[in-house]
Amino acid sequence: MTTAVQTQELAPIKRIRDMPREEYYVPGHRTCAGCGPALQYKLVAKAAGPNTIFVGPTGCMYVANSSYLCTPYAVPWIHAQITNGGAVASGIEAAYQVLIRKGKWEGKLPNVICMAGDGGSVDIGLQAMSAMMYRGHDSLFICYDNEAYANTGIQTSPTTPYGGATTFTPPGKLIPEGKKTFPKDPPQLVIGGHPAVKYVATASIAYPVDLMNKVRKGLNYKGPTFLHIHAPCPKGWKFPEDQTIEIARLAVQTGMFTIYEWENGEYKYQHRPQQYKPVSEYLKLMGRFAHLQPEHVQKMQAFVDAKLKAPGMPVEIPIPPPRDFEAMDLGEGTGTARH
């Protein structure tokens, strides 16, 4: 006797006012005030809904969230090592496939989401992430990128930007820029090399509706999907904690972070600026770049310009102005109009 495994279909969210009310990442966690990764976790959990199992590799979103013996997850959640988030998520997905098939658990296949930091995704966790993408598990791997090993006190990771000061890349006489290497590009590591993956996307906490819809799209897709979410870290990047969204927005507006989807071989862009601001506008707001000299900023600008011109990233094609629902004054349709 075998039962067919069925999956959920999550509907797209039109605008902030339509987002689900229920929270599955609830108040009461020890993350820093203004924590970018905490915000993306809240939005991801909200988009995913109750039929979800989270895997939490060690990192800020493990330690800060679960200190001490308590968590903010209203859905099942399990700790994983920083090394093996992808593998643990694979095991959970496999278990539910066989348990449902054998009639031991009734319901639609739970969303299996591995919520890994940049280190747990593309550094020490790279092997496990890649294998999960390769094996075709019906699951979602999220890399929340705060561009450092933040939980251990801000050390460099493969996604720390060029010139980013961390406690392992301090600027000094011999190394004036602090960090000499340019970062890995997490979605590009996944795209093209994992045949089972049909959907890879980037998102930012600056655009929450876009983020939540990509979570739902990733979960709806059969097979493994990958999301790279930009999540600024006030402590690590050294900016005031009320600026988190502003910083995330500027990252997109300067081209330091690009919002796009790769779907069945094609690129689609969201929230593309009509005109890119110079990276200096972004760098000057954060203490981690305070030591940079003009020649370092130029190198950074050149890197961003080259990345924007890379295959699949047409810069010249004119694009219509984005319909920015968040900024619009929406009085209609809710029954609670004030005008």
Next chain:
Amino acid sequence: MAKEVMISGCAASAQAAKAAKVEVICSYPIRPYTAVMMELAKLVANGELDAEFIHGEGEHAQLSVVYGASACGARTFTGSSGVGVTYAYEVYSPIAGARLPVQMMIADRTLDPPGDFGSEHTDAFCVRDMGWIMGWAEEPQEAFDNHLINYRVGEDPRIYLPQFVCQDGYFVSHIPGKVVLPDQSQVDEFLPPLKMDHRLDPKKPISHGPQIRPDQGDALELARAMAMNEVPKVAKEAIDDFARIFGRKYSPFVEEYMLDDADLAIFIQGAHAATARAAIQKLRKQGVKIGMAKLRFVRPWPTEAVAEALSKVKAVAVVETQTSYGGATRGGGLMFEVCTSLYDVPKRPLVTSFMAGLGGEVVKVEDFEYMAKHLTKAIQDGKVCKKVHWIGFEPD
């Protein structure tokens, strides 16, 4: 219908996993255990076993995958050998502390350096303090039986501990022996389905493994130690039930072979116990009053059973097929626990150890005769001449 076959230890382990209806298997190739997975792959591909067969990206991943799967309440199976066992080290404690009854088959293998496919117990011994149940089989039938017994014990609600089911690489894993494969109904009677309250289920959400403060750590560790304490009772029940259903009676912890009237004892675990039996029979014919205490569980260490068995004799040869460099004897690791077990016995036997079978070298009947010679001399002298002998490298 039960049927008798001639199969290797690896094939026996695969048949046991099939009989246990394991649900999630995670593979990765490394000699000599790989044959288990090759066998299971065929069974799954042919629809003879309904399980998810996951190709892990390495041994660390194998243990991680079964950690996740077991946390959902699925019966899991994995395995490895040698450096594969040590590569996965990080995950052993998390699995045991999370009280997940994962089962890992270890066909042991000498650790690098350099590459050596030969059998040695060091790989599994490295991880014996991680909180898993652990024990060796002497031949394929015992390997098959140990898998079922370990699932039954590890999954018991009084226990919930993972298990290392070990066998000597090559000597057991690859040399065929007689195995009676039971009827499925017998297995179903012996081994109930896995039930776990502490599992990941969207219908009953839990947070599994939040960060703790240092002052919360000791209580959790005491709980793990207490779980180990419950194992002997549950294991005895399981082994009695096993005998009733399958007709094969095992001593739960220490098998005593010709020990009651013996002066000398060979203390040993694993494949070379078979050779020891032959040697003991030969020596007995020559009038040497020698017997064997065969260890079936390394963890939990059966302190009372070891003391009871060995206090019957005057001199003990601990056969060490693993190394503990720089340890108290400058030899292996079994000696420490044997001596601890005997410390409070009023009339302690003399104890010495013999490094044998290291690197996968064969252990011969003559080697046991050598051990008997030294034990006899020790009794005459009233003391052992040294704490460790390296068989094949001694001047005499």
Next chain:
Amino acid sequence: MYLIPEHKQVPFAGCTTAPVSEQRMMITGNWRTYRPVINREECNLCLSCVAYCPDACWQLNEAGDEVVWNAEYCKGCLICVNECTHGALSKAHELDFEDGVVRLDKPF
């Protein structure tokens, strides 16, 4: 054989029950030095504050006509003040309020 004192009791296998709507073992309202204050005249219910709060401390009420602030957990990061699209939110010093600085019965 062993006695585990009351304050050392730990859950089986380190598994805790999941929270439902808040995690009372980590109340964070006493972190803040400033709190957001809302001018309801200016609020157009864009719900940006609800979206952007990392601690889910702004929620739309049942009737759907007011956003409600969670004094017990708000860390005072003031992201909401920054992101409010209509200037309805401003910051005020926590000690200006009689119920300022959530006090816990015991640490943690």
